[in-house]
Amino acid sequence: MSRRPASPPVVAMIGGGQLARMTHQAAIALGQTLRVLALRSDESAAQVTPDVVLGSHTDLDALRRAADGATALTFDHEHVPQELLEKLVADGVNVLPPPSALLHAQDKLVMRRKLSELGAPVPRYADVSSVDDAVAFAESVGGAVVIKTVRGGYDGRGVVMASSVDEARAIVEGYLADGVPVLVEERVEMRRELAALVARSPFGQGAAWPVVETVQEDGICVTVIAPAPNLSYETGSAASELALRVAAELGVVGVLAVELFETVDGRLLVNELAMRPHNSGHWTMDGARTSQFEQHLRAVLDYPLGDTSALTPYTVMGNVIGAPQTPAISMDERIHHLCARMPEAKVHLYGKEERPGRKIGHVNIVGADWESLRERAERAAHWLSHAEWTDGWDPHT
Numbered sequence: 001m002s003r004r005p006a007s008p009p010v011v012a013m014i015g016g017g018q019l020a021r022m023t024h025q026a027a028i029a030l031g032q033t034l035r036v037l038a039l040r041s042d043e044s045a046a047q048v049t050p051d052v053v054l055g056s057h058t059d060l061d062a063l064r065r066a067a068d069g070a071t072a073l074t075f076d077h078e079h080v081p082q083e084l085l086e087k088l089v090a091d092g093v094n095v096l097p098p099p100s101a102l103l104h105a106q107d108k109l110v111m112r113r114k115l116s117e118l119g120a121p122v123p124r125y126a127d128v129s130s131v132d133d134a135v136a137f138a139e140s141v142g143g144a145v146v147i148k149t150v151r152g153g154y155d156g157r158g159v160v161m162a163s164s165v166d167e168a169r170a171i172v173e174g175y176l177a178d179g180v181p182v183l184v185e186e187r188v189e190m191r192r193e194l195a196a197l198v199a200r201s202p203f204g205q206g207a208a209w210p211v212v213e214t215v216q217e218d219g220i221c222v223t224v225i226a227p228a229p230n231l232s233y234e235t236g237s238a239a240s241e242l243a244l245r246v247a248a249e250l251g252v253v254g255v256l257a258v259e260l261f262e263t264v265d266g267r268l269l270v271n272e273l274a275m276r277p278h279n280s281g282h283w284t285m286d287g288a289r290t291s292q293f294e295q296h297l298r299a300v301l302d303y304p305l306g307d308t309s310a311l312t313p314y315t316v317m318g319n320v321i322g323a324p325q326t327p328a329i330s331m332d333e334r335i336h337h338l339c340a341r342m343p344e345a346k347v348h349l350y351g352k353e354e355r356p357g358r359k360i361g362h363v364n365i366v367g368a369d370w371e372s373l374r375e376r377a378e379r380a381a382h383w384l385s386h387a388e389w390t391d392g393w394d395p396h397t
């Protein structure tokens with residue numbers, strides 16, 4: 001038996017967003033309290049855990065305060081600079097995933113290069129140091145390209161589509177003039193987007209949840225269907241194996257999400273990596289034996305990993321995304337109506353103020369018929385954000 005400490009371990013998470021909030025929920029069940037480094041006391045996770053360190057993830061002192069006495073230090077986002085992470089490691093802090101792994105979720109160019117080196121399928125891409133590089137690449141793939149900032153994008157920010165060489169030239173010119181490093185890649189003709197979610201522990205144990213379909217609108221994930229409908233056993237297994245291999249090769253500890261494109265001709269290409277609980281895994285809170293949040297804790301604490309099997313044939317998650325106009329009726333009243341109409345809906349709200357386009361919660365629904373679940377999860381999520389029933393339902397008639 002390994003010797004484990006007498007008091008509960010403390011996991012410190014950098015970032016006080018919804019991922020930290022939901023990780024704290026999982027920590028409670030394990031008899032723990034998640035420590036959170038938050039910018040403000042009203043952030044999602046800072047509202048719910050008593051162990052809050054206020055400060056910035058770019059301030060070494062704040063990071064050190066968060067790390068003090070923690071069994072492991074992990075992340076709600078990937079924005080902590082490498083230099084600071086290396087200082088923490090030098091202090092003896094158990095940073096998980098290690099900075100050398102996390103770099104692949106921070107820098108899209110490093111990630112593309114590494115995946116190519118590992119033989120993992122990625123979209124054709126080019127490193128761009130001049131407008132000519134971008135133009136030459138766009139010409140070579142027929143004009144339809146995507147320009148991405150190498151660092152710092154999320155939810156589609158920092159991703160711009162170009163339909164022609166001229167458009168690509170203009171966009172790249174703009175970025176380079178501002179001194180923002182970008183890469184250019186082919187615009188993939190895709191059937192849909194998938195995500196393979198896995199976890200890996202320092203001991204080297206790996207676990208994979210069923211591969212899911214993620215539905216995006218304007219670069220933001222709106223719906224997740226778990227497992228991905230009509231995905232062959234072979235393709236699903238190949239995606240999971242690829243994700244487990246990437247986790248092992250990069251030395252990831254914790255949850256790893258591998259965002260994938262399924263091309264119109266049936267190939268899988270890796271789009272992005274995230275080394276933390278991920279939106280594509282929120283369904284696991286109600287639809288899997290072990291949630292991604294519990295699994296992330298288990299992994300960074302080097303516990304044996306939990307069973308990742310699904311509890312029902314399908315789970316559909318609908319993101320609650322702030323409406324262009326915040327509804328006049330309160331969220332409390334919206335929840336009340338939702339509970340009345342859809343007792344099967346599992347609501348998870350993040351305690352965030354409503355703003356257009358902001359993810360403020362999600363709804364999970366489990367069952368057997370994914371099309372009906374999708375319709376209901378999207379209807380429930382739309383109701384919570386817009387206070388409108390998409391099918392015109394009126395409780396008073």
Ligand code: ADP
Pocket residue numbers: 123146148153154155156157158159185186187188189193216219259271272
């Ligand atoms: P972010 O880092 O902001 O999440 P992503 O790289 O995941 O950005 O891109 C956001 C979305 O843009 C993807 O989910 C996908 O819908 C679309 N996209 C990204 N890259 C490509 C591509 N090469 N071809 C076609 N669509 C793409």
